[in-house]
Structures are given as C-alpha cells and as structure tokens.
Amino acid sequence: MAEIKRIGIMTGGGDCPGLNAVIRAVAKRALFEHGWEVFGIEDGYEGMIKARFRRLTAADVSGILTQGGTILGTSNTSDPYAYLLRRGKGTVRRDVSVRAVGHVREKGLDALVLIGGDGTLHTAARLAKAGLRIVGVPKTIDNDLRGTDRTFGFDTAVSVATEAVDRLHTTAQSHHRIMIVEVMGRRAGWIALYAGVAGGGDIILIPEIPYTLDAVAAKIHFRRSCGKKFSIVVIAEGAKPKGGEAVIHKRIETSVDPVRLGGVGFVLGDELERLTGQEARCVVLGHLQRGGSPTPSDRVLATQLGAEAVRLIARGEFGRMVAVRGGKISSVSLDEPAKGQRLVPLDHPLITAARAVGTSFGDENAGG
Numbered sequence: 213m214a215e216i217k218r219i220g221i222m223t224g225g226g227d228c229p230g231l232n233a234v235i236r237a238v239a240k241r242a243l244f245e246h247g248w249e250v251f252g253i254e255d256g257y258e259g260m261i262k263a264r265f266r267r268l269t270a271a272d273v274s275g276i277l278t279q280g281g282t283i284l285g286t287s288n289t290s291d292p293y294a295y296l297l298r299r300g301k302g303t304v305r306r307d308v309s310v311r312a313v314g315h316v317r318e319k320g321l322d323a324l325v326l327i328g329g330d331g332t333l334h335t336a337a338r339l340a341k342a343g344l345r346i347v348g349v350p351k352t353i354d355n356d357l358r359g360t361d362r363t364f365g366f367d368t369a370v371s372v373a374t375e376a377v378d379r380l381h382t383t384a385q386s387h388h389r390i391m392i393v394e395v396m397g398r399r400a401g402w403i404a405l406y407a408g409v410a411g412g413g414d415i416i417l418i419p420e421i422p423y424t425l426d427a428v429a430a431k432i433h434f435r436r437s438c439g440k441k442f443s444i445v446v447i448a449e450g451a452k453p454k455g456g457e458a459v460i461h462k463r464i465e466t467s468v469d470p471v472r473l474g475g476v477g478f479v480l481g482d483e484l485e486r487l488t489g490q491e492a493r494c495v496v497l498g499h500l501q502r503g504g505s506p507t508p509s510d511r512v513l514a515t516q517l518g519a520e521a522v523r524l525i526a527r528g529e530f531g532r533m534v535a536v537r538g539g540k541i542s543s544v545s546l547d548e549p550a551k552g553q554r555l556v557p558l559d560h561p562l563i564t565a566a567r568a569v570g571t572s573f574g575d576e577n578a579g580g
C-alpha cells in the first residue's frame with residue numbers, strides 16, 4: 213500500500229461536461245474515506261509549472277456536480293515537455309518538466325489524479341515515468357480515447373447535438389431546405405453518428421467513411437422523388453470527401469495540437485445547392501456541445517471514474533488510467549491513450565442499424 217497523505221487533482225485540455233463531477237468524486241472520497249488532504253492544480257499543466265496549487269475542502273467541492281466546465285480551470289497550451297517561453301520578440305519551446313515535478317514534490321503531493329484527453333494523458337504517462345505517482349481519468353466529448361469504451365462529456369454533446377437536429381427539422385420542413393448540422397469530434401465521427409441516428413438525420417457524414425458529393429446529392433434527389441422536400445445532414449467537423457482532406461478552420465500554434473477543424477458543413481452546403489438546386493443552410497454547433505450542465509449519464513460516469521481513481525491510489529496502482537471496459541469500470545495502462553485515436557469501426561452496429569433505416573453515409577452510388 214502506498215503511504216498517502218496528500219493528493220493533487222488537475223484538469224487539462226479542453227473543458228468538458230462532467231469535469232466537476234470527477235473533481236467532486238475524487239475529493240470527497242479522498243477526504244471522507246481516507247482523510248487525505250486534497251489540492252487542486254490550477255489551469256492544467258500551467259498550474260504545475262507555475263506552482264499554482266489550491267487546497268480543496270469538502271465545501272469547495274459541494275454543489276458542483278451539475279456544473280459544466282471545471283472549477284480548477286484548464287489549458288491546452290501548457291506542455292511541461294515543450295513549454296512556450298517568450299524570448300525577445302519570439303517564442304521558444306523548452307522542457308520544464310523537472311520544474312513541474314519539483315513543484316509537485318515541494319508541495320508534498322503523494323499522488324496525482326490527472327483528468328484529460330490524449331494530450332494531457334500522454335504527458336501524464338511521461339511524468340509517471342519521471343517518478344510521479346499518477347492515475348489518469350479520460351475525458352473528451354469526442355469519445356475517441358483509446359483504452360476506454362466511453363468518455364464522460366460524450367453523452368452531453370450528443371444530447372445537445374440531437375436537440376439541435378430536432379429543432380432544425382422545423383425550418384427544413386417549412387422551407388423545403390437542406391439543413392446541415394456540423395458537430396465536433398476531431399477526426400472521429402462518434403458525435404455525428406449518435407446524434408445523427410438519435411435525431412433521424414437523413415445523411416450522416418463521418419471522417420471514417422469518406423463521402424462523395426454525387427452520393428449525397430443522389431440521396432437528396434431520391435428523397436424528393438419520394439415526396440420528401442427537405443433533408444437533414446449531420447456532418448462531423450472531420451468529415452472529408454473521398455480523396456480529399458478535412459477542412460481546417462485555423463491553426464493555433466501555441467496549442468499542443470494546433471489544428472482546429474471546422475467549416476466543412478458550409479463547403480458541403482454550397483456544393484449541394486449547386487448539385488440539387490435546393491436551398492441549403494449550415495449550422496455549426498461548436499462549443500455549445502461542451503457547455504452547460506452534464507447529462508445524468510455523464511454525471512454518473514464521471515462520479516464512478518473519480519471514485520475509482522481514488523481506489524487505485526489507495527491500492528498503490530499508479531501509471532493507470534481508469535476506464536470503461538465491457539460495461540464495467542476498470543483501468544488500463546496510462547500509455548494506452550497515446551497510441552492513437554479510437555475511431556468509429558466501419559462495422560459498428562449503429563452504422564448497420566442506420567443504414568437499415570435508410571440513412572445514407574454518403575458512400576453509396578445511389579440514394580436509398
């Protein structure tokens with residue numbers, strides 16, 4: 213058993229509904245069951261590098277279960293192994309990991325719970341190898357982390373996106389338009405697939421299945437020939453045409469992962485207007501999918517993962533990431549999420565079910 217008196221907790225990367233639920237679960241179990249002291253690390257790795265620690269009491273984590281965002285703040289630009297420093301008029305990247313590790317030791321943090329996506333957890337794995345006792349908790353609305361079947365935040369994002377699809381039906385029907393909803397997900401199509409199926413999208417376009425404009429237009433023509441004067445397209449921000457590339461909205465050079473996708477829905481809308489002669493409009497949901505209160509399902513999952521992280525610390529099981537495997541809460545090596553994105557498999561049962569009810573993935577030769 214590890215001798216633990218004081219632990220630290222940090223949220224890194226983009227915010228995500230359920231982060232506060234994890235913080236609450238970790239802090240409450242650590243405080244009540246073990247009597248450990250709990251310190252929050254502010255603004256992701258920025259706080260570790262700058263020694264910004266804040267004591268968390270039971271009162272601090274009370275009432276935050278339902279709150280979106282993170283009470284600790286977060287950052288996706290601060291990598292201790294490639295930290296951006298100003299030098300004259302420019303910037304340089306330097307390895308300041310020794311400083312970050314030193315701050316954790318000086319503060320007397322015996323173990324850390326680091327909550328984040330692939331970037332944050334990759335760094336966590338390196339810090340674990342440098343000697344810190346770490347348990348990772350996977351988070352992302354994209355649901356694309358290797359090592360876990362599900363991430364908290366995903367259900368909330370799907371629920372927001374589904375509501376948007378539901379609402380856009382009104383205008384699509386009234387104006388006989390093509391309405392395109394662009395959802396997040398990076399290079400994975402999980403949000404588009406689930407929200408597309410839940411919202412009854414006629415066409416779902418995901419990065420894993422490159423589309424052809426002809427197939428998408430054929431589906432719209434086919435619907436019109438059946439008397440359906442409108443069509444709903446749910447498109448993932450990372451979707452791309454066959455032989456083409458994803459649309460990059462901008463590059464953020466200070467970010468650990470600089471590419472920001474976005475805008476493919478507008479490109480598709482213009483092409484479909486040209487090919488079908490029907491009016492098209494695109495709505496990009498963006499960060500709305502990450503905002504607000506987590507769904508009950510995300511609150512439950514976040515609580516389970518947070519509680520499990522503390523159990524692992526108490527058992528001395530470090531260098532692990534808590535995870536959902538086969539419907540159960542368990543754990544995998546912290547090295548797992550860095551092995552690449554978890555994409556939608558082409559034989560996923562939801563793709564099969566969607567095709568069975570006539571949904572197009574933009575890869576057929578004719579509508580149907």
Ligand code: F6P
Nearest residue numbers: 226352353354396397398472473
């Ligand atoms: O990974 C979560 C996510 O919301 C992606 O779906 C999206 O591509 C990206 O983050 C947006 O990042 P940012 O908040 O830096 O714009």
